[in-house]
Amino acid sequence: MSDEEDMVGYKQQPGKLPFSRPGSGGKDQFSDLQDENMIPESQGGKQSQPWGTHRHDELITSSSIGHRTPLIDARYKVTGQAQYGDDIRLNNELIGKILRSPHHFARIKSIDTSAAEALEGVIAIATGSDASNSFGVLPVTKDEHALAVSLVRHVGDLVAAVAAEDEATALQAVQLIEVEYEILDSIHDMKDGLEDSENPIHDRGKYHIGEANIQKRVFQEFGEVDKMIENANASHHSNWTFRGVNHGFTEPHATVANWDPRGRLTIYTPQQVPHYLHRSLADVLEIPMHQINVYRTFVGGGFGGKSDPFPHEMCAAILSRKSGRPVRITFDREEVFLTNRGRHPSHIEMNLHADSQGRLCGVETDALIDGGAFASFGHVTTYYNGVLHTAPYEIGAFHYTGARVWTNKPASGAMRGHGAVNSRCAFEVGLDDLSDKLQVDPMTFRLANLLPPLSATITGFRITSTGMRECLEKVRKASSWDERFRQLPLGHGIGVGCGFFISGSGLPIHWDPNKFPHATVHLKIDMDGGVTIHTGAAEIGQGSDTVVSQSVAEVLGLPLDMIRVRSKETDTAPVDLGSYSSRVTFMNANAAISAAMKIRQELIDATANITGADPKKIVLGDRRIYDKRNPAVGVSYLEALHKAQEDRGALVASGAYRTPPMGKAHKGAAAGLAPAYSFSAYVAEVKVDVETGQTSVINVWAAHDCGKALNPLAVEGQIIGSCHMGLGQVLSEEMVYGRTGHLLNGNLLDYKIPTVHEMPKVFPIIVESNDPEGPFGAKEAGEGPLLPILPAVCNAVYDAIGVRVDELPITPDRMHRSIEKLCRSQGVTDPLELKTPTLKLSPLQESLANRADEHEKRDIARRNNDDIEPYHNGALFGFTATLPPEEQSDDWKVSVMPSQEYIDNPRLAGTAWKHIERRHRGDDT
């Protein structure tokens, strides 16, 4: 089509160029009608709103939200044009290599770099003395250095770094560095970390807990703790062992650092938390933050494994400063394992108690978690192992003791489902066992104990929306649960598991005094009509660039091709805290919406100005802005935009999001506090080969409440991906440490990530509970969907063969051992003759079913009522719902310090409280 043809019907005016076609501005020159099916009922559309209205309803233009949308950067990836860390090639680059410790724990007596320096092609060498400032992702636990300052704390800890003209020279130089070590006694068993040590792995001075290797300890008691045992009608006791797992992301760490001629540092790196790296670089390099530009490259998978500022990033910067040239460091897979930050190996004791009415009258959890050599996110992980299983159920009493210890292993850290995964697995398996003991259906048991929407959990978390009930009901139906549970033949079973996860963290990691927002988005629109979004949110493959684009496109009624995102550089992007805690969609989209609303108002005002229509009645459609009652009265998007630009040029707007004040006041109350929570329920169907112990998962029905699926395609991808990742931990993945304490399987052949063969058919089911605080009602979908798969598989294994799993992964050798044990207890020699569990319902079943029905009515009434009374955990146990139970009864404990009585007889992690923090023990260290 020629330009002239294109312009038919459009009156050419001076100053208006052909690109400004009426009603267009996108690839398609004609604007579409609004899709009535995507417009909420509250706005006169046809989209039903069973969960009530939302404050963003009036912003819906039907252009983008809710559409299955391929990620906007997908084509870069599938055509090989995406630049990951190692794809950044700057002129005159040097290759950096790292000398790593061969010892688990040692004091560095001397480092002689002279031979390496003398090697031709070696340009710079760095050691710990080049940067002695410590750093860490959490400001309370800065215990890492760019390079070991005096101690190496695990095999693979960084000792020295070399920059050379090429990789071979750098590797040769690394081998020429002579290091003299004094070897210290290392600890590998996390239980040893609880004991006093001659040489603790770190020294926290007056804050150090005795002489032990305890990095963090938590004690929490809420509710009628003293009564839980006497109230119990059935109890579950288990002691779990969880092995450490690694994220197994595709792209190994890689970074390029470059000091430009003006003396500014740019670091190119695949990072989930560019802002925290930004801060840490400033600390370590002792330069102001404004002298640093953190450039986030494409990220080839993170899953929490790229959410710390890393020593190698510091090393690249130091080597670049010394050499005056760009330095690139790329890891081997083994170095990725040695950097780790994967899920903590854990010992978890889980005791659950149910009373005669089938209520969860007590939860007692004790979690000892193995932090490895550094703190990383561990402070938070220690809390999360407890507090993140205080919902979705109403609980009569909660007791939690947690401890994280240092050991001489690569550091554990945050990994998808951070801190919640292991204890959730133990908890949900416990619920299955309790149901068995109460002789009730585990689905009904769960449905009869759920917290309602707009309620407070036992630790004071604010539940806004919850679709837990719908998730359970949908998987129950989809999996034909009632016809199959406890009715399948030996070796074939189904099981259910639920999940609950934060959608963003209520408090930012750095508590700045100035009420900084968690997320900020800038918009810029110039005469071409395209919208540039500036955001610091780290696109790590989860689709954050897409969701922020969709949010803006939706509010402004624009097609996605008119939106472009600049999210890579801290020089141009407003601060965003990063891609962790499942916070990005929730916070960044909220920030984007608030920025887009400002632009929207300007466009409406301009339209009113041109047409004379009442601005209150003006709406945005697809690239057309018009009077809702009389759509003929209106202007094209570009006309409105150009009008708004008169005398000022490009429109710019900034929007921000900060969480509202919430939660209780006890120490640690902020941990796990989130502006909203996601819920999920899965049913897994497994087959167990009773002779070999091999477990395979065949089908998974996976229902997840993400509030509102802004992009259903991406939500389903997250659900399926989460199933795969969780299956790895439940079936085959573990970091295996041998008798010498060395990691035996730091490679992707021996570290067993499930292949496509092991992948079951996953049926994703999206539940949309329309969260009042979420952007267009949305909550997270990135981490929560991982949680239920582990217990669902474990419970299905029990249904299949009657083995109660308490150790992950369920490798065939472990399962075989359990089967042999079961055979002995049943007195059979051939496992094919094993008897599988049966379900004989007790009278309690009927009363639970009735309670579930009543609660369903209660929940529907609450979610559709804007003017409801508060509901505090405890109401199910007879307390007045509208008041916190601690204000009603002295028996209702809120305690974060153990009594002497407890300390005298603690559980495993609880022994951490036997030590006295140095500042409280009277010595002057």
Added chain:
Amino acid sequence: MRMPPFELLMPTSLEQALTLAGDFIAAGEEFDWIAGGTDLIPNYKWHLNSKAHVISLAKVAEMSELSSTHIGGMVRLHDLAESNITHPLLKEAAGSIASVMIRRSGTVGGNICLDTRCYWFNQTEDWRESIEWCHKCECGTDADCRVIANQNTLCVATYQADLAPAFLCLNATIHLASSKGKREMLLSDFFELDGMTRNVLQPGELVTHITLPSESSELTGCYHKLTLRDSWDFPEAGIAAAWKLSGEQISTLKIASTGLESIPRVHDDEVAAVLPDWSGKESIESLSEALRKSIKPVNNTGLKPNYRRKMVKVLARRCLNQILHK
């Protein structure tokens, strides 16, 4: 991960390859053959006994011949698995190896000559240095074996190739060549019990092809293996069986195992003990038990040895049950 530098030679005929090899031997220099490279390259990347010279067989066309009884050393595993003239037992074993991509590259000769594997050996150079090396790659240190402590005479690394037990059950003959001449032997005589020597190949010698006796086509067989995942993984235990029935009677029965010890093994003695009084199910049970007892895996792979040993019985029973179902 960088391989140490080496010289790659690309002869275009077997004769040329053997001459090149002979020249290196004469000059006292070490070299490796490379066929598909799926075993050698990862080992080189980890600096495991790498050599300064590598002779590639990729262009030696005469080693790629494939018929029902003649299988060239350079026949790709994928081609063996996909060919209609391959013996069904070989086809089953070949099709179960690693993954399609690896089978496309890996060869029959390479699989038979697969290096043995061990947790203390298949690691990076830094890692091995950190445990002060091991016997199989001692780097001049006289390091002890890390599995069976305090000795450095025997290597117990595990042989984990899938094809060997299938070929063994079919009574295959292996054909070797070097610049000094050719020789052939039963495949069962090819392997030598040590994780380092592994087989009778002399320096400069290679596997040109494997032949099957014509009567092997009368044998029915099956192969069962134990892996954690259905793809990629090396077998932690593998049992192949082949048999011939004359009416209700078994006239021939061969069983071989892999993935359990330093070499694959034929279990003629255990078979001979039960075959004369073959009674179906009971015989299968006692033979499977005898196999379990005869095999002694060590702790150097992913799954624990006592479990792998128990699984020998299960795998054997599953193989042999096929006889009943025929």
